[in-house]
Amino acid sequence: MPVAATPSVATTLSRAATRAALAPSVHNTQPWHFVVRHNYIEIWSDTSRQLKVLDPRARQLMISCGCAVFNACVAIAAAGFEPMVARFPDPLIPELLARISLGDARDWVPIGALDPAIDDRRTNRRAFADEPVPASVIYDLVEAARSEFAQLIPITAPQLRTAVAQLSRHADQVQAADPAYLAELLDWTTDDPRRNDGVQAASVPYAGPMSVAHDGIPIRAFDVRGMGWLPSSSHSDADQCLLLLAAADDGPESWLRTGEALEHVWLELTRRGYAASPLNQLIEVPHTHEQLRATLQLDLHPQILLRVGLAPNAVRTPRRPWGDVISGAAASDVE
Ligand SMILES: Cc1cc2nc3c(=O)[nH]c(=O)nc-3n(C[C@H](O)[C@H](O)[C@H](O)COP(=O)(O)O)c2cc1C
Helix, strand or coil: CCCCCCCCHHHHHHHHHHHHCCCCCHHHCCCEEEEECCCEEEEEECHHHCCCCCCCCCHHHHHHHHHHHHHHHHHHHHCCEEEEEEECCCCCCCCEEEEEEEEEECCCCHHHHHHHHHHHCCECCCCCCCCCCCHHHHHHHHHHHHHCCCEEEECCCHHHHHHHHHHHHHHHHHHHCCHHHHHHHHHCEECCCCCCCCEEHHHCECCCCCCCCCCCCCCCCCCCCCCCCECCCCCCCCCCEEEEEEECCCCHHHHHHHHHHHHHHHHHHHHCCCEEEECCHHHHCHHHHHHHHHHHCCCCEEEEEEEEECCCCCCCCCCCCHHHHEECCCHHHCC
8 A cells, every 4th residue: 555645754753653653561560761852763671661560570660661672663654655663772771772864765664554443453451342353353363363473372272271260369369468469450440531551440350349350361350440441351261262382581671572573463353343462461470471481382472361252342541641752753743
């Protein structure tokens, strides 16, 4: 699809920063900062927003930032330029995660077609329809992950699905019994519509005293205040479409790449009208993490478990103001 007119470099980079800021992030922490320079954009991690209890190694922080990197690349591609990514360009500055510049102008850079999906993508914690996800869609998602150097593994065998469900329930119970985990969750969930980070009550199932949820694979119990707006059951069970994103290594560069793969998969499925939500408790608890690897006989490192399906719409979650997360751009360039 030819682009009508190539936008200026400054406009393209500024827009890339605003698109990056719409990426998903663990607990909606938005642990990033974007610097728009003359001819490239930088993506920095903000470790002051790291979840010290849930994410002591900053693995999920880095995955979140990888999602932002991918959004920036999509925006640059949509403007008709090849995105050129240098990851960790300065070994002395580990917080500088990526520098993205504009490569050649082209009529068509394929990932640019995902740009509208950035606005539509959500974490959807509602009940998914029973309808199976077609094999052709799963194939496309696996390919999307592969193109970002990660592996997306469909969990299909009944005994593996049952094992994943059991490990998920166990991990959920371990976390629910940890006061430090719960205190951190309380800090990052809110029913204040004016707050621009954290997970809103409007996005999570009700888990208060009247809850009737008996999900086979529990989604994270965000509703620590009993204020969740969504129905308490998410119908999350062993028979839904379960996709495990895994990486060959388990370090910062690999986590960043995993985030790029996660967002590529998420935008692809969004474009096709599907919804997703991560179910990561079993990956976070060390004991269930190791059992998952053993059960699946994985040499790879599990990073994110996703459920995918058809679901009613979820609301958009808030983001921090651009002025707080983007610097270096002329204000007029940030639309
Ligand atoms: C690395 C990562 C881990 C996440 N883990 C979970 C999770 O375990 N459970 C969940 O319900 N959502 C999870 N999420 C979704 C975030 O809570 C969500 O992206 C954030 O609240 C912003 O909402 P949005 O995705 O609708 O924009 C995760 C997202 C990322 C990027």
